[in-house]
Amino acid sequence: MRVLARILCGSHLYGCSVPESDRDYKIVYMPSARNILLQCADKLDPEEMPAIVKQLKKDAGLTKDPDVEFMSFRQFLKLLCQGQTNAMDMLFAPRENHVGQPEPEWYAVEIHIDRWISKNSTAFVGYCRQQAGKYAIKIDRYEAVKSVVDYLAKGADPKDKLAELVPHLDLMVQEDEHIEWVWKETSNGQIQHFSCCQAMIPITATVETALKTFAGKLDRYGERVKKVSALETEDWKSMYHAVRVAAEAKELLETGKLTFPRPEARILSAIRLGKIPFEKVSAMIEENLKTVEQAVESSTLQEQPDWEYADTLVESFYRSAACLSSRS
DSSP: OEEEEEEEETHHHHTOOOTTOOOEEEEEEEOOHHHHHTTOTTOOOTTTHHHHHHHHHHHHTOSSOOEEEEEEHHHHHHHHHHTOHHHHHHHHOOGGGBSSOOOHHHHHHHTTHHHHOSSOOHHHHHHHHHHHHHHOOOHHHHHHHHHHHHHHHHSSOTTSBGGGGHHHHHHHHHHOTTEEEEEEEETTEEEEEEEETTEEEETTSBHHHHHHHHHHHHHHHHHHHHHHTTOOHHHHHHHHHHHHHHHHHHHHHHHSOOOSSOTTHHHHHHHHTTOSOHHHHHHHHHHHHHHHHHHHHHOOSOSSOOHHHHHHHHHHHHHHHHHHHHHO
16 A cells, blocks of 8 residues: 555644644555455555554654544545545645645646536535534524414414414414415315415314424424534534535535635634524525525536546556556
């Protein structure tokens, strides 16, 4: 195994590190000729790894082993073409984040950046959607559903039909943007529905039935809202990554490059430390998701990366590694 690049990533790359931050290294390696010929080029040699980790620990003056992730040259190019965030971070990491000088194979990747960057950003968008689904909940939606549940539970007879409550429900529609009337086509023709935050019930239903529907919605919102007051370190860390990845995705889709340390590093650090209210970060994540999806639509980047050239590059370097070894 020959190391092609050692890169310090994580918070030290983003510009958000604190004294207690771990050092996160990513290593790209060229497999041994034996592993290439035996078709197990992505398999790590366990005897070689400790020495590399030990050297990184010594060079950085650390008291404990750093976090180190190894990937073969082929694995790295595959992740890069997939638009995976960790590979993109590595590609655009500034030289000061490299431990020593990279090997020639690394430069061959860098000079062909345009071949790897594309709209194939499903990894970025997928991550943003996942985090938005996990954290992006506006408190005003919770309050809207709660007002509906409170009225149905305390101000109406369970056996009444919603149709009998239209005057009061209409006031709620006028006062809250998340509450509305919706007409839906049914087997009995068009029927008016009372809707709150995408949960809806026909006005022909009883208060008891409507209460079950909206109470269920409230419970789902409630579980997430309850977590706001008890967020742990890992939650804030995930939220800061959600904001970071969205910012990276937007920059990449608009410019075809990434900037490190991140321009928004101060905001990211504040989020990580819990200094920005949850509601504000939550809204930020939700808005960022819309921005990223719009950036995908308007981006002028190529539709797909050059997978064929990636295979050609891997084939060329692996062939050379095997042939040179057989001659020595």
